[in-house]
Amino acid sequence: MKQMTIGRLSKAAGVKVTTIRYYESINLMGVPDRSTSGQRLYDDEAVQRLSFIRHARDLGFPIDSIRDLIDLQHQPGEDCAHVDAIARRQLANVRLKLSQLEALEGELKRMISACEGGTIASCKVLESLSDHGLCLDGHDAKGLSA
Amino acid sequence: MKQMTIGRLSKAAGVKVTTIRYYESINLMGVPDRSTSGQRLYDDEAVQRLSFIRHARDLGFPIDSIRDLIDLQHQPGEDCAHVDAIARRQLANVRLKLSQLEALEGELKRMISACEGGTIASCKVLESLSDHGLCLDGHDAKGLSA
DNA sequence: CTACAGTCTACAGCGACTGTAGAGGCAAGG
DNA sequence: CCTTGCCTCTACAGTCGCTGTAGACTGTAG
Structure with missing residues (x-):
């Protein structure tokens, strides 16, 4: 499954559709591709990222900390x-x-x-x-x- | 001390001035008297009531529950x-x-x-x-x- | 073709305040 | 009397992390 709609992403990661759109609006999730009719299309990487966010939220991390953690993830050589x-x-x-x-x-x-x-x-x-x-x-x- | 300004009430009950005004706006605290220049004037009863609210908030009671508790206080004959x-x-x-x-x-x-x-x-x-x-x-x- | 579920945007609301702006009030010291 | 400096006023926006609503459009199964 290469591309999925927001509903499928929602189920895959266990995060509500409205919440995903909210995460996009605050730049926690990146801007996704769109179908010709304007629907958001996500790939497996989005599932990974959203699952990470969800797990961190479950543990009570505030959004800003999660943003930091995601930034850090993209610098694998740095000290942890x-x-x-x-x-x-x-x-x-x-x-x-x-x-x-x-x-x-x-x-x-x-x-x-x-x-x-x-x-x-x-x-x-x-x-x-x-x-x-x-x-x-x-x-x-x-x-x-x- | 018969009448006090909002700042004194604030200190007496340990609740911020802005919070007292907020409580008034949501009808948790009653409408106080005003001085000729428009400043709110409170009496000792207000101190009692605000202290009650503060203590209940400290214990985590939501505002609506506190409203109920205050209503109940005024019906001393009822079952508790x-x-x-x-x-x-x-x-x-x-x-x-x-x-x-x-x-x-x-x-x-x-x-x-x-x-x-x-x-x-x-x-x-x-x-x-x-x-x-x-x-x-x-x-x-x-x-x-x- | 029709029904119905899914998706879209934009905005208001939640709880319990906090912060800001700009104006006016009041008491004490010079 | 005047200044200084704190106190108070109103009104409204912002906080956090979403949730709910309205109204329109899209995609799919029967």
Whole structure:
């Protein structure tokens, strides 16, 4: 299979059609060939590249880091220290979020287990939320909302 | 101190001025009084409410849930089951994210420790990212990027 | 030939803010 | 009184990584 449409690429790499077009619009995926009627045509290299992107996204790498990683891939003679640094930075980010989430989990658990039913007026959960300064002093939970 | 400007409220509750105005724009904070020159004036109740919001945000509650919690606060006679449900849902969200992040951490750690330096061409990190299907099959890491 | 799935562009929306621009307000020091 | 310098105002664009929508066109199977 030499050339494929965006739908086939989408299935091959496990990335939605709209997302592929989005990646093209931000220059993360290159500009593909077009059929005479204007449809995008991709080759196997595009599958490779898109799979790489998808895997990196699954691991939480931001788009900019992925761009860097792809650039680096095309300089095979270079030292891989830079790649390593990007991965380590990502690991550090993940660990930071982990520790923040663990703190949140602890507090939520504590809050919920304090609640013994009853009315709003006596609700320990709302009490905990109203009492400021109980926990997590100083740091916040940016990007952790759900 | 009966009335305070937005800057003082900001310090009192630990929420940025711009964020307070944003909360007002989405009707999370009520419409405050204004001085003759048009500056917002808040009272201690606003400090309470904003602190509550901040604490809930720190715990990752989405704005809509916080809105619900505030509504419930004003019905002290009701059963607190609803409050409990909101908190439990948030705890479930946090736990889901935790487990996803733990998986990410594991894979990143594995990737990085496989790297023994050298050139890009032999970089295990890039290899791991190129080999698809190694891990995390089927689920993705939405909202976990950093 | 007809139906239907796939593809196209362009733009708005999500969540929870943050940043910017340009204007006006207020209190303290000289 | 005037300046200095911070505070506040509004309105809107930008962040991140997409997702959803509208409306038109294309390709294919029956």
